[in-house]
Amino acid sequence: MTRIVPTLAEISHQYDALFVDLWGCVHDGIKxxxxxxxxxxxxxxxxxxVILVTNAPRPRAGVQKxxxxxxxxxxxxxxIATSGDSARSAMFRGVVGEKIYFIGEGRDQSFFKPLNLIENPVTIxxxxxDEAEGIVCTGPVxxxxxxxxxxxxxxxAKQKGLKLLCANPDIVVDxxxxxxxCAGALAQLYTEMGGESLYFGKPHPPIYDLARRRLAALGKPVADDRILAIGDGVLTxxxxxxxxxxxxxxxxGGLAREETKTVTQPDEDALNAYINKEMSAPTYAIGYLR
Structure with missing residues (x-):
């Protein structure tokens, strides 16, 4: 059963590392x-x-800025481990071809900057x-x-058999x-229409592999039972x-603040109803990270 806690400090001594979501947990998209x-x-x-694990479709340097x-x-x-870095690595390995139809905002052009970590990357x-071999989606225009x-x-795109690389599996953000x-909403629509979407951010394994590599680079590896993931998305x-x-x-208090009736803390009955409906089982819950 999910335990509601008053603060992170109540439980943090049990863990050597945190995988922390950004949007809705550490910032609200503005401050x-x-x-x-x-x-x-x-x-x-x-x-x-602390490893920040985000579904942002941008490289790590862009998120840091x-x-x-x-x-x-x-x-x-x-x-920082970003969905963008995980997805970029796959793109430069050629998982959706070399000729790419891009869906996203102009500010996300950094997604296509060369990635030197890949041996023999394809030229994108x-x-x-009409000319595309695949699609890269960082989000709606x-x-x-x-x-x-x-x-x-x-x-x-479906008739052409194109795969869609989704750089951010989130459906919405506030x-x-x-x-x-977010890009996840478009990938979901494409899949519903019969197309094939590829995901590299939460909840999919590639971004956690990247987060563990980032963590190991800081010193000795941390066992999974000593890692705590923090976030506001039950589906991610x-x-x-x-x-x-x-x-x-x-x-x-993030994406599910209404469903959980969160003011400073969630209403216990509303929380249980929500996570049962979503077939989710978080270890702990708190209104806001503090």
Whole structure:
């Protein structure tokens, strides 16, 4: 049964490392959450390691710049594993071909920067859908637009047998008080239409493999039973932790704040009803990371 805890410090002594989601846990898409930052700083001061594990479709360096912009200090984390880096590695290995139809915002062009970690990477060329061998999706061109606008393109892509590489499996995020679509919503639509989508962020294994490599590079490896995953998405953060057999702390005041009736803490009955409906089993729950 999921245990509601008052603070991270209540349980953090049981773990040597944290895999921490960013959006909805450490920042709200606009600014840092001070209590969350303080909790991570305190944990690190006690000797724990913090790997930020995010479904952001950007390289690690881009996320680091964004953290500075949001006001998340460097001493709140040790390293970053992004869905973007995991997906980029697959793209440069040629999993969706070399001629790519790109779906995303202009700011996500950094996804196509050369990746020197891959031996003999393929040469990626962005082309029209008619010429494409595969699709890379970092998110909708307009995160607030009607997703059905993509149906004509997806119908053609399905007929051509194109695979869609999804750089961010999240369905939605909240930017402040505004909810926006993510790449996962488009990948879901493409799959529903009969296309094939490939995922590399949470809850899928590749990003956890990357997070473990980032963690091991900091020193001695950490056993899975000494890692705690923290996040606000039951279908991404918590499902991923369950799949990796690591403990999890569900932040109920993020995407599920209404369903869990979270003010400062979740309503216990509402929380249990929600996680039962989603067939989820987080180890712990808390309203907000603190």
């Amino acid at each position: 840092a959450m001070p209590d969350a930052v303080a909790a991570l700083q305190t944990y690190r001061q006690s000797g724990g390691k 964004q953290l500075v912009h949001f006001g998340v200090p460097d001493d709140a984390w040790d390293d 060329e962005q082309v029209s859908l 307009d995160p607030k637009a009607d997703l059905d606008e993509m149906r004509p393109q997806f119908l053609l 930017r402040g008080e505004e909810r926006e679509w 953060d918590i499902a991923g932790a369950m799949g990796e057999d690591i403990d999890s702390l569900f932040i109920t």
